[in-house]
Amino acid sequence: QEKVQQSPESLIVPEGAMVSLNCSFSDSASQSIWWYQQHPGKGPKALISIFSNGNKKEGRLTVYLNRASLHVSLHIKDSQPSDSAVYLCAVQPDTNAYKVIFGKGTHLHVLP
Amino acid sequence: GGIITQTPKFLIGQEGQKLTLKCQQNFNHDTMYWYRQDSGKGLRLIYYSITENDLQKGDLSEGYDASREKKSSFSLTVTSAQKNEMAVFLCASSIRAEVFFGKGTRLTVV
Numbered sequence: 001q002e003k004v005q006q007s008p009e010s011l012i013v014p015e016g017a018m019v020s021l022n023c024s025f026s027d028s029a030s031q032s033i034w035w036y037q038q039h040p041g042k043g044p045k046a047l048i049s050i051f052s053n054g055n056k057k058e059g060r061l062t063v064y065l066n067r068a069s070l071h072v073s074l075h076i077k078d079s080q081p082s083d084s085a086v087y088l089c090a091v092q093p094d095t096n097a098y099k100v101i102f103g104k105g106t107h108l109h110v111l112p
Numbered sequence: 113g114g115i116i117t118q119t120p121k122f123l124i125g126q127e128g129q130k131l132t133l134k135c136q137q138n139f140n141h142d143t144m145y146w147y148r149q150d151s152g153k154g155l156r157l158i159y160y161s162i163t164e165n166d167l168q169k170g171d172l173s174e175g176y177d178a179s180r181e182k183k184s185s186f187s188l189t190v191t192s193a194q195k196n197e198m199a200v201f202l203c204a205s206s207i208r209a210e211v212f213f214g215k216g217t218r219l220t221v222v
Contacts, residue, residue, distance in 0.1 A: 102147075
């Protein structure tokens with residue numbers, strides 16, 4: 001069964017820093033991979049997704065996928081205090097596209 | 113845009129009690145989910161439903177039942193609440209792998 005692991009568990013950075021979040025998964029044939037943001041007391045919200053090897057940029061967010069190394073990363077440029085949240089990596093397995101698997105998340109704190 | 117509404121927002125139950133959580137979505141999505149979120153354990157899939165009247169067990173289905181009688185609604189029943197249990201239950205729906213979540217029901221068992 002697909003496994004999704006995230007690192008680090010938590011991260012504290014000053015405002016304006018570049019943030020790098022990591023996610024490893026177990027099946028190179030997995031379909032799309034998503035990053036979600038969750039603020040306290042709210043449900044997770046999708047930020048960005050990637051399917052093909054390489055990178056994808058949307059605003060301050062860039063995601064990198066390397067299927068050979070089973071690794072995806074999310075980079076947040078010019079981080080803001082409002083970026084403070086839990087970031088979840090989610091993988092859509094090839095064996096069952098409906099059964100989206102989430103990692104445990106990275107707690108990000110951006111200090112003003 | 114659409115919305116996923118979960119009721120109640122807070123649920124306090126007693127040990128051994130049967131408790132029902134409800135979820136409504138107006139996205140018109142076929143697929144719906146129930147996840148449990150515990151501190152330090154991430155989101156764990158309890159049940160999902162590909163279409164109306166379909167039910168599929170997730171990794172954490174033991175101790176739970178689910179019902180999908182209409183496309184727009186998906187309910188979850190805790191069959192026997194465990195003492196000191198505290199968790200957030202998240203309902204979600206999806207299209208093309210993007211998952212949309214409700215705000216959650218926070219369960220406390222006394």
